[in-house]
Amino acid sequence: MAKITLRLIADTLGISVATASKALKDYPDISQKTKRDVKELAATLKYKPNSFAQSLRNQESKIIGLIIPEIVHHFFANIIHGVIKAAEKEGYLVITLQSDESYENEKKQIELLLEKNVDGILISLAEDTVNFKHIKAIIDEGIPVVLFDKISKLIKCSQVVIDDRKAAFEATKYLIDSGCKTIAHVRGPLKPQTTIHRFLGYKDAIEAHGMIYDKALVFEADHLSYEDGRKVAKEILASNQNIDGIFAFTDLLATGLLVKLKEAGVMIPEEVSIIGFSNWFLSKITSPTLSTVNQPGLEMGMAAFKLLFEELSNKKNKVPTEFVTVEIPTNLVIRNSTR
Amino acid sequence: MAKITLRLIADTLGISVATASKALKDYPDISQKTKRDVKELAATLKYKPNSFAQSLRNQESKIIGLIIPEIVHHFFANIIHGVIKAAEKEGYLVITLQSDESYENEKKQIELLLEKNVDGILISLAEDTVNFKHIKAIIDEGIPVVLFDKISKLIKCSQVVIDDRKAAFEATKYLIDSGCKTIAHVRGPLKPQTTIHRFLGYKDAIEAHGMIYDKALVFEADHLSYEDGRKVAKEILASNQNIDGIFAFTDLLATGLLVKLKEAGVMIPEEVSIIGFSNWFLSKITSPTLSTVNQPGLEMGMAAFKLLFEELSNKKNKVPTEFVTVEIPTNLVIRNSTR
DNA sequence: CATAATTTCGAAAACGATTTCGGTGGCTAT
């Protein structure tokens, strides 16, 4: 059985390829009868336009690229899901790539995507990435780029973020409002911007409520791991500071803290309230369940695609795009690790 | 700045497009000098072949499709990672799609992938899927397909699986060897084949060790959720059967069981040993940490791609492919929920 | 020196779909 092309349809109908093509796309200069004939035959033959030929002609692939630091990660998996879902609705498919938090990989993968002529690219920057030439280069080439989560304000493009500082403020405020008097913050490594923002949100909240900020109450974890959470818990216990509330940088740390403190006989939340960040799956299954800040990956992914899609449409209509930064609202999820 | 095409290179060098193309691909009938010239110019101009034109000509996209039931899922995220990683090594990119366990979506998404002319497709079947015509149709069209995890032996193609029955046997055996006398099994809903295989593995182990299989020790959870784990725990407590070991269908159920039993004052593992299945992330952070069966998603994803890649290569060389079923070994991960 | 054997290159035909720019043929109005 031969391939079903426009040529085939045209020949069996005794018309030209041009006419067949136009009939399928409802050009006004084709008679109703011809349109019916062509469409009917196309349907029965299950004609599928060859996307290579279309892309070559139209210079668009209807495929976008997505680069994230890590796939096996609750938040980023949600991002992927959101992007794919939103893209599918608009007829776009998504090629996903993982940078492993490496600048070199990021660069290489952008190349791969460009080689495949994706119409646009969505990126969450690798931790390693401090130089933005590679991103700016593709933007200058006219390929729309939208950044999300791990972004940089130094890059001129649309971006999707959460307000880490405000979210951290709210989380800390909740601890204060629920009666905590000595609130610690467990921060992560210095690199990502988010570390600083969440720390500042914590500090803001402390100071906005007539408490005094105390450096000794800020603990730093080397990695954002469960183990490091346990390690910091030991430090907290050893510090003898009567800490009765902890705002942790991320759920994994919070879980480590929670488990270790419980093992040490501390009652959660009666003696110490703990609040995490991200609303990972695991926060639902710790005991007690973990209060946290919901970081809506699905919505962020969808929003990122929508921005890219708008830019793509604008480009097609030769309309310039104004870059915007969309902020996705977070919300507190109060469970049982807080009073 | 104009687009960099072979035409441009050829014209500035005063040669033909044909020669330029062949020079880049090291055809033997091109002089060394010409090759050098072309390659040099191509490099300085950063020439990138237009993939649409290449695909149109060669009838291959160097893109494969991947359909899974659910992206936000520890095991499947590992699969995605494995596939993407293996594919990248061979110069392939991956379009990922989520079927939401729906047969209709699965069908639609296969269409989408075919429209984009992917070279091959990797699928983990949706729960809903009982009819395999849509899969057989694409195989008949000559598009290589490899099934993994949720597979069907009724489809003639290469497949990647684990031996659920054997793995369940080993898990149950461990409970027996560690001294459990009355071992319960918590199974999932009937639909997926895996439910039956893991149940049979449990039964095999019981009977292979001189114990008698007792239907009353098999509990069925409606969903594979944490909540349902808790629900079943209540049933177990109410049944008064002196159960001292539980093999659960999946880690999430096991976690629900563990937490609820602990809340009811049962000592884990002293009074009841619990073993799960899948080695999800959360099994590392329950307290006590959960013993489980490691289901290696990364390896399965990589293996699935490799099978597809082989088939793709065979197809190019007009060599027929013999379909094989690769079994990825599982292994027990013993933590602290078992004696 | 003529002929054969190599190198080295390029014209041209794919791969399919899209779109411009005319061109038919038929009809009405003058």
Added chain:
DNA sequence: ATAGCCACCGAAATCGTTTTCGAAATTATG
């Protein structure tokens, strides 16, 4: 009868690369 106007269709160029096949130029051979 001629011009003007529609409605409908198709030839051909285009997108950029690949590959076959033949031709030209060069070198080797008798």
